[in-house]
Structures are given as C-alpha cells and as structure tokens.
Amino acid sequence: MEKAVRFLFLSLFFCMLPTAAVARNYHVSPSGDDSGAGTQGQPWRTLERVSRAELEPGDRVLLEGGKLIRGSLLLDAADSGMPGQAVLIMSHGRGRATIDAGDGAAIHVKSSSNV
Numbered sequence: 001m002e003k004a005v006r007f008l009f010l011s012l013f014f015c016m017l018p019t020a021a022v023a024r025n026y027h028v029s030p031s032g033d034d035s036g037a038g039t040q041g042q043p044w045r046t047l048e049r050v051s052r053a054e055l056e057p058g059d060r061v062l063l064e065g066g067k068l069i070r071g072s073l074l075l076d077a078a079d080s081g082m083p084g085q086a087v088l089i090m091s092h093g094r095g096r097a098t099i100d101a102g103d104g105a106a107i108h109v110k111s112s113s114n115v
Helices: 002-016 047-052
Strands: 025-028 060-064 068-070 073-075 088-092 098-100 107-109
Touching: 025 047, 047 073
Parallel strands: 025 060, 060 088, 068 098, 073 107
Antiparallel strands: none
C-alpha cells in the first residue's frame, strides 16, 4: 500500500511540473501559402497569417531574405516573449527581407514585451 501511495504521489508531482515550451520557427515567403504549416518547406505567404498565430517565448518569424513581403504584422500581449527568450522577427537566407505595408506600419507591437 505504501508503494502505491508513493507512486501516486510521485506521478502527480511530475505531472504538475511545468514543461519547457519548444520554440518554433515560422517561415514567411511571397511564394508561400497561408494554409501551409509555416515551416521552411511550407512557408506562410502573409504577415497577416503570422498575426493570427499565437507566438510563444523564443519563437522566431523568419522572412525570406532578399524578398518583398507585403502586409502588416500585429503582435499583442499574447505574443510576448520572456527575458532571455524574446520573440524574434528576422530575415532568413540570402539578403534582407523588405516589408511593404503601404501607408501603414509594417510591424505594430501592442501591449507586448520582449519582442
């Protein structure tokens, strides 16, 4: 009986420990498709699709280098990073990506931190 109680206690203890979130890379390319997975092999096409994703601390938004990405990216409080685990928006590959948001802001950060 004592072994069963100890096993139950340890099982509950380990289930309640916080799990480390795995940071993800989200790829954006003008040749992508917003119905894709946002991976390097299936990049998203628009920044609006990235805006709908729930970014976690340490996540990276990788814009295809040397390409023109149209639209705006909105990051809110749900997309915040943490100290040492910022959410990063950066170019990936050759050259620097350019964001064309027309007359608006290319990246709008609202109530978000560590971005």
